[in-house]
Amino acid sequence: MKVFNTFFLVFFIALSLPAYSQDIKIRNIDGSKEKLAFDILSLALKKTRPDVTFSPSNESFNEARLIEEVISRNIDIIWAGASPEKEMKMLPIRIPILKGLLGHRIFIIRNEDKERFSSIKTMNELKSFTAGQGRFWGDTKVLKSAGIPVISTIKYENLFYMLEGGRFDYFPRAIHEPWVEVDSRPELDLAIDNNVLIIYPFPLYFFVNKSNQDLHDDIYSGLEIAIKDGSFDKLFFNHPMIKDALEKSRLKDRVIFRLDNPHLHDKTPFDRKEFWLDISEL
Template sequence: GGPVGWPAARASAPVIRHSLRPMADGRLSYREEVLRLLLEKARPRFGDCELQFTGLVPQARAFSELENGRLDLCAAMTDVDRERRAVPVRYCLYRGLLGLRVGLGLPETVKRLESVDSLEALRAVRFGLVQDWPDYAIQRAAGLQVVRLATVSSGVARLRLGGFDLLPVGAVEADDVALEFELAKVWRWGLIYPTAFYFFVSPQQPQLAERLKHGFEVALHDGSFDALFGRFVE
């Protein structure tokens, strides 16, 4: 990515190495749009900086790389272990809406499962979750049937082969994931639990955490974060 701030950033501008996944069509992802907004809002106080995409990194590895300083920033759902290993910027990018999980599956499976209306029926559904997502532990602890996945894309391949019934994803990202993998969406029910999705910063970059916190405060105060979030959820 190029410099954030003035068109010509100073040669000494710090480089922020991140693992935010770009959109398949080349557009900025919502997460990177938020990051760029915060950096722009923080620029008058903290100066210019430059973004560098390091490539897609599984979440478990991302936190190891934050710890050892090979990565400066990632975005992820929070849990106790992650907040111990990296510095959370405690403003939820999705205003808590990732805690509403919507099931995606094959059209015939979704049609059959739309009628789930009890805990007993829910516990008969086989959910597939990526093993390093906090949701994996949350849903297992709730007594649900959870199949362990390595990645979303390999999980969808297993879904098509009947390895499990539904892939639960955050309501705010369900349409994009359904479109990308040509899956149907359960409309009549979902799973809900409190959670937050934060930017996490390497413990070796405390000033970056302060830069982002300040940027969030400015963007919330002037309404620009709400405007960006509103466009995203439309």
């Protein structure tokens, strides 16, 4: 009877344990943005799975391959810019993990054009200039929908040389991106415009496999807890990349143009103001 009771107790405990693995397979962590996204993921999941561990991939994949890795369950979670296509293939956690920062865009320009850009005051004046973008980037559609002239290319690196060569006039970048990009290409006579800021909704989400509802729910709940208890904002605004970007970009001192993003899912949480960056509160 004692052996039976011991067996029953072990069996009951086993049934009480979570059915999911505590080890989460993630993409590789390469660069400040990826490190911040991972830190936010870790913060959220440790609110709901205190014993969680993470196993980063040893390989570096492009976004299309990362999506396939999630679908095939070789990777449990990725983070990527929102789009209807991704939200059909995977299960999104619809809380923008960078507070919509990717939709705050300032420009890399030719050094000789600083004065031309400093005089822009209206949308019509901005539309007299041509932007350069990646052909398949989600925000390329946003600019085109707003009537902004765009020239695109497949290769990211080409954009810097096309800009210097006069193929287009400016390269819109998220506010944490342009300084490193310009400084790492001293052979090109490029600069960062100090006048214009474009803002449009463009969330970066966590995505999991469509069948992994438990992981989705635990991440969502953990993010909600972190936002409510203040630990999310503490992590976000104290991250060196964010602090440096906000200090250098001087968002409040710029001419702001707000664009719609008609390419987002109708479940995008626009009504949750606490999810989004409000530059008036900086």
